[in-house]
Amino acid sequence: MEQPLNPVSSRLTPIKPSASAWVSQAAKALKAQGHDVIDMGLGEPDFDTPAHIVEAAHAAAKAGQTRYPPTDGTAELKQAVVDKFKRENNLDYSSSQVIVSNGAKQVIFNALMASLEDGHEVLLCAPYFGQYKDMVLILGGKPVELPCSAADKFLVTASALNDAITSKTRWIILNAPSNPSGALYSSQQLNAIGDVLDRHPQVMVMADEIYEHIIFDDQKFVSFAAANPQLKQRTLIVNGVSKAYAMTGWRIGYGAGNQDLISAMVKVQSQISSGACSVAQAAAAAALNGPQDSVRDFRVAFERRRNLVVSRIQQIEGLTLDAPGGAFYAFIGCDHFIGASTPNGTTIKDDTQFTQYLLEDAKVAAVAGSAYGLSPFFRLSTATADDILNQAIDRIAESVAKLTINKTD
Numbered sequence: 381m382e383q384p385l386n387p388v389s390s391r392l393t394p395i396k397p398s399a400s401a402w403v404s405q406a407a408k409a410l411k412a413q414g415h416d417v418i419d420m421g422l423g424e425p426d427f428d429t430p431a432h433i434v435e436a437a438h439a440a441a442k443a444g445q446t447r448y449p450p451t452d453g454t455a456e457l458k459q460a461v462v463d464k465f466k467r468e469n470n471l472d473y474s475s476s477q478v479i480v481s482n483g484a485k486q487v488i489f490n491a492l493m494a495s496l497e498d499g500h501e502v503l504l505c506a507p508y509f510g511q512y513k514d515m516v517l518i519l520g521g522k523p524v525e526l527p528c529s530a531a532d533k534f535l536v537t538a539s540a541l542n543d544a545i546t547s548k549t550r551w552i553i554l555n556a557p558s559n560p561s562g563a564l565y566s567s568q569q570l571n572a573i574g575d576v577l578d579r580h581p582q583v584m585v586m587a588d589e590i591y592e593h594i595i596f597d598d599q600k601f602v603s604f605a606a607a608n609p610q611l612k613q614r615t616l617i618v619n620g621v622s623k624a625y626a627m628t629g630w631r632i633g634y635g636a637g638n639q640d641l642i643s644a645m646v647k648v649q650s651q652i653s654s655g656a657c658s659v660a661q662a663a664a665a666a667a668l669n670g671p672q673d674s675v676r677d678f679r680v681a682f683e684r685r686r687n688l689v690v691s692r693i694q695q696i697e698g699l700t701l702d703a704p705g706g707a708f709y710a711f712i713g714c715d716h717f718i719g720a721s722t723p724n725g726t727t728i729k730d731d732t733q734f735t736q737y738l739l740e741d742a743k744v745a746a747v748a749g750s751a752y753g754l755s756p757f758f759r760l761s762t763a764t765a766d767d768i769l770n771q772a773i774d775r776i777a778e779s780v781a782k783l784t785i786n787k788t789d
């Protein structure tokens with residue numbers, strides 16, 4: 381008998397369905413059944429793209445900017461990126477050290493594809509943005525997870541980093557402010573990491589700074605390459621307009637770094653997607669070059685919501701949360717409820733089951749810490765209106781109060 385065709389490459393075998401994919405599927409299914417589900421799983425601002433940015437896209441389309449753009453990005457947007465790095469980060473790049481891609485995600489994928497050999501190790505500071513791991517696995521690399529505890533404010537320490545580096549380490553990915561923890565390094569902490577990396581010239585640094593503008597308590601953002609100028613040639617900065625300008629749907633991200641690496645990334649992109657959408661690039665240039673009032677307004681709103689979520693979650697017995705320094709997530713500890721029984725007698729064995737319970741009982745969709753490589757936690761997105769946040773937290777509080785704790789500690 382003929383074997384059924386398997387159309388899928390073995391390259392995809394290591395990629396497991398993620399907890400975040402599960403939760404969004406399950407939330408959709410419940411909504412389809414007519415349940416009132418509050419989705420706190422989404423990683424995008426709930427604001428509209430500012431009007432002057434939309435206008436710039438409209439004007440570009442009307443002016444005929446509708447043909448294939450250059451693979452590495454339009455001259456206008458690349459110059460806007462160069463100017464942004466100088467103005468905001470005090471970093472000098474030439475436009476040949478910049479690439480524009482379809483979102484920051486593609487910048488990351490291009491970089492890994494352009495640089496990884498089979499078996500190369502990539503250090504991920506857990507909790508981390510889940511896609512890093514999957515991309516490394518697809519490309520034949522080996523993700524190496526460095527657990528960063530809540531006690532260490534979810535930041536990697538210089539000594540843990542030093543111990544994890546081997547001759548096969550190709551990259552460390554540092555994401556600050558972090559998705560999901562909001563953790564942010566001080567200049568001194570970045571310097572301490574830089575000192576370790578000075579001793580390991582084979583390691584490159586991917587600094588994912590996409591949440592740079594969503595930063596609280598009057599802290600000042602310091603780019604990794606600005607804190608460690610001696611490592612600038614070995615650092616790829618990943619950034620984009622998705623989060624700062626509420627432009628997730630426009631799909632524009634950019635990277636800056638070593639010219640040879642950038643050229644190789646352009647080569648990769650030329651085979652996959654060519655240049656990013658011309659009209660979206662015009663919009664992104666207007667975002668970077670134009671007034672920054674909405675960036676400030678968004679930041680203020682995110683900080684207010686962060687304060688609301690932190691103060692309310694801290695009042696729920698058994699949940700733990702220290703105020704995140706940036707981004708729009710709360711990464712909440714739920715250790716107290718592991719081993720607890722639900723009203724129908726099910727035992728909650730891990731954070732995935734905890735989020736399943738929240739979805740079933742509270743009708744709140746949240747993502748388990750396992751999706752980010754650190755358990756037992758769950759992530760709530762705080763990029764939601766205040767009244768919805770309050771409603772979601774009311775429901776979570778009611779649901780966890782129904783759990784019976786079986787631990788004797």
Ligand SMILES: Cc1ncc(COP(=O)(O)O)c(C=O)c1O
Nearest residue numbers: 423483484485509559620622633
């Ligand atoms: C840490 C991090 N990096 C990169 C991205 C991807 O951003 P983009 O929309 O520009 O592809 C995200 C989006 O959720 C993110 O959280």
